[in-house]
Amino acid sequence: MTTYLVTGGAGFIGSNFVLYxxxxxxxxxxxNVDVLTYxxxxxxxxxxxxxxxxxxxxxxxCDFAAMEKTFHTYQPDVVVNFAAESHVDRSIADPEIFxxxxxxxxxxxxxCARNAWHQGDDDYGTHKFLQVSTDEVYGSLPLDDxxxxxxxxxxxxxxxxxSASKASADFFVxxxxxxxxxxxxxxxxSNNYGPYQFPEKLIPLMIHNAVHHEPLPVYGDGLNVRDWxxxxxxxxxxxxxxxxxxxxxxxxxxxxxxxxxxxIVQTIIRECSRILDDPLINDSLxxxxxxxxxxxxxxxxxxxxxxADLGWYPETPFExxxxxxxxWYLDHQEWIEHxxxxxxxxxxxxxxxxxxxxxx
Ligand code: NAD
Ligand code: DAU
Numbered sequence: 576m577t578t579y580l581v582t583g584g585a586g587f588i589g590s591n592f593v594l595y596x597x598x599x600x601x602x603x604x605x606x607n608v609d610v611l612t613y614x615x616x617x618x619x620x621x622x623x624x625x626x627x628x629x630x631x632x633x634x635x636x637c638d639f640a641a642m643e644k645t646f647h648t649y650q651p652d653v654v655v656n657f658a659a660e661s662h663v664d665r666s667i668a669d670p671e672i673f674x675x676x677x678x679x680x681x682x683x684x685x686x687c688a689r690n691a692w693h694q695g696d697d698d699y700g701t702h703k704f705l706q707v708s709t710d711e712v713y714g715s716l717p718l719d720d721x722x723x724x725x726x727x728x729x730x731x732x733x734x735x736x737x738s739a740s741k742a743s744a745d746f747f748v749x750x751x752x753x754x755x756x757x758x759x760x761x762x763x764x765s766n767n768y769g770p771y772q773f774p775e776k777l778i779p780l781m782i783h784n785a786v787h788h789e790p791l792p793v794y795g796d797g798l799n800v801r802d803w804x805x806x807x808x809x810x811x812x813x814x815x816x817x818x819x820x821x822x823x824x825x826x827x828x829x830x831x832x833x834x835x836x837x838x839i840v841q842t843i844i845r846e847c848s849r850i851l852d853d854p855l856i857n858d859s860l861x862x863x864x865x866x867x868x869x870x871x872x873x874x875x876x877x878x879x880x881x882x883a884d885l886g887w888y889p890e891t892p893f894e895x896x897x898x899x900x901x902x903w904y905l906d907h908q909e910w911i912e913h914x915x916x917x918x919x920x921x922x923x924x925x926x927x928x929x930x931x932x933x934x935x
Contacts, residue, residue, distance in 0.1 A: 578604045580651035582636050582684065583658030585609040587772040588707070588806055590619035595810040596759045597884065598621050604628050606649045607644075610635040614661065616914055619771045625737035632758045639687070646691040653817055654688055654704045656681060662775055663711075663737045664926065667868050668735035677740035678747070681706065685751045697756035705817055707746040709761045710829065711738035715871035718800065724877035726829045752823045758819040762813055765829035765876045769806030771841035775916055775922070777920065782904045783839050783911050785847045785856050790931050797837030804830045805891035815885045829876025830889035846901045864930040884911035889890065
């Protein structure tokens with residue numbers, strides 16, 4: 576039986592990954608370590624909470640003693656490190672917590688893995704540490720060169736405090752591989768979408784606002800490009816890299832689904848209006864607001880390596896995935912109400928209130 580220590584398993588991608596793995600494999604155990612920040616929701620994992628193969632540990636990855644104890648108690652074979660502060664806008668307002676969690680938290684886990692797995696002379700048995708990283712570490716691509724893509728050997732050039740913290744964590748993970756021969760992989764994925772994404776992110780935020788006939792705040796000219804991947808396809812890639820990835824390697828993950836932000840917003844308007852038969856959900860809700868500081872213009876991932884070496888391919892076309900996702904949020908409005916109650920309302924007001932009043 577393989578024991579996976581999944582960090583951040585109560586967040587968006589982490590909870591999708593926990594559900595994906597427990598559905599796919601019988602003979603595994605998942606230990607989910609999560610400190611439960613605003614972005615976490617254990618409700619996502621309700622269907623597995625009584626499953627004997629699933630264990631929840633309420634702890635902070637930065638707490639070295641707690642992590643050591645967790646390694647000692649559960650003896651994980653594999654670590655999958657999702658835990659992070661993940662929202663770029665919050666990193667611009669408050670960078671410190673991003674350095675703390677994303678860098679120091681990763682370092683604490685690397686040290687625990689090294690101590691627990693080392694069997695002498697660069698031998699770590701069949702263990703693996705997988706760092707879940709992001710395409711944002713590569714920086715930004717120009718809009719006028721659609722043939723330019725991020726490849727695994729593209730130099731890291733992060734711009735936001737969030738991406739700087741993720742790039743820094745990637746360097747530490749690679750350093751532990753190079754220096755101590757810790758068995759590592761890094762995956763760098765493009766923007767995910769799907770169920771359980773916290774509604775501060777573009778897609779669920781726009782769906783939530785559209786349903787309530789609230790303004791849809793589009794940053795800048797709306798022409799920034801993101802490369803969207805359905806979350807289950809990301810989970811499938813991580814599973815493949817854990818089981819077949821060559822040690823020490825980085826794998827880019829993306830499905831060549833680049834869209835201008837405004838196209839995403841218009842798709843959401845069209846589909847919400849159609850499904851709810853509500854003509855008040857229309858383009859008049861779009862509100863162009865002040866741009867994000869240092870806003871990366873375009874992300875575009877070249878996934879050739881993971882396709883060629885591991886046979887990965889994305890199964891959900893964007894056109895299907897986006898409609899499925901919109902339908903999921905419409906069917907789970909109580910989920911959105913639950914996660915946006917309390918502190919999030921204050922965040923939303925403080926962040927968007929002024930922007931929406933002074934439209935660009
Ligand atoms: P999320 O914000 O939805 O979830 C993060 C989870 O980590 C939450 O459950 C939170 O409670 C937990 N966490 C935060 N700090 C912690 C700490 N100190 N100790 C333990 N748990 C902690 O994030 P997400 O969108 O699911 O992203 C997960 C990972 O994937 C992140 O590392 C992110 O950088 C990476 N990633 C995200 C995307 C994307 O599009 N969302 C794309 C590529 C990579
Ligand atoms: O590329 C992978 C990254 O994708 C992950 O590493 C991050 O954790 C994840 O948050 C995401 O980052 P982005 O900044 O691309 O995602 P976000 O949903 O915040 O924004 C997507 C685009 O939409 C971006 O160009 C900013 C724009 N946007 C966002 C919000 C929240 C708006 O125009 N209006 C908004 O209100």
